Amino acid sequence: MEQNVEMSKATLRRLPSYLRYLYQLGRQNVPTVSSTTIANGLGLNPVQVRKDIALVSSVAGKPKTGYITKELIADLEAFLGYNNTRDAVLVGVGGLGRAILGYDGFRNYGLNIVAAFDVNDSVINTEVNGKPVYETGRLKGIVDRYNIRLGIITVPSSSAQSVADMMVDAGIKAIWCFAPVHLNLPADIAVKGEDLAASLALLSMQLEGHAD
Amino acid sequence: MEQNVEMSKATLRRLPSYLRYLYQLGRQNVPTVSSTTIANGLGLNPVQVRKDIALVSSVAGKPKTGYITKELIADLEAFLGYNNTRDAVLVGVGGLGRAILGYDGFRNYGLNIVAAFDVNDSVINTEVNGKPVYETGRLKGIVDRYNIRLGIITVPSSSAQSVADMMVDAGIKAIWCFAPVHLNLPADIAVKGEDLAASLALLSMQLEGHAD
DNA sequence: TAGATTGTTAATCGATTAACAATC
């Protein structure tokens, strides 16, 4: 069942939005959906939607009717791994770290934060949203014990690189970094930076009338 | 001074990372920097860096030495608008909204959140990080009065569309949305969705060995 | 049947990278 399709990043970015749109239709009990409907709903090109779906769907769509909503949802969930949760640790229990720990919605995306870490005595050995906060020194132990491969960084920029190094040393294989820095890490570690400054810049330019 | 360069979204996304890298060098008093140095530091192609810089820089780089760090910083800041702040409003004072209101770092990116709005009586007329929280009904009044064009949405998905409509009605021209939904809005409104589910999916796929 | 919709092949578009002359 583990199909090894090649998948462009662009496609991968769109898949979650399809799933969201389908959930909406599912709630309204819409039995089938066409690529055109999805494309219109999300402001995309229908051919693009069909191509993307072809890469992840186990069954073919039917001419005239389209895709069966439920089946498509199931395929997307399976592909994106939303139905088998992935354990993660988070380092940096500040404002953003707290917000992420407190947001249970991530569970719907298959993310389960097992524990958080910080250097600040005032939060160590407390709980946030039912999740334990440990001192950073215990990171390796916990990661080892629960065989965790995903790490979330919500520390200030100045310590992001050292936290990332610590994570890699502990055995983490993928890092989701919310600090606005470029992390220098071994090539086999997957890194995704959430660059809010870049987003803001993009938006500002559109506002100014540059870009697009 | 308002050059009307065309600028691809890809370039626009990279510019903030250049600036961050240059700040780092600036702190170490490195007087000049070459495109190769920047490219190596950020894992990019040097030609790409040169092309990007050529679009925003007011002065040419010098063969053999590269660019003058300070000048390049000034040019990037000017282009990205980091030195003239842009006022914004935020709707949704939950976990994430609070984190954003509390994060003073955005000021460095030229963002100034003037006021926040919520429907919850327990937060209305309080302050978060020195910023007033008003009832949602007062949105239009404040936006009008301060001539605000940028709105930040941190409400739950279910009310994101209606908040966006309200913002547009109030005169907002650009929306930064943290709720995972596709907003249907007039074409002249700039929208940037911060899709954490998509980021997570991308990272998960890399972890699985699909993608790239 | 006729029309809507799929899946796929070919064409286009845009962005990245390679090649190279200019020059400090």
Place this chain on the structure above:
DNA sequence: TAGATTGTTAATCGATTAACAATC
């Protein structure tokens, strides 16, 4: 001078869109 580095033109690569036959 020789070598590093710039800026730019041409080539490549990848992703989007157009065209169209197949089919329910």
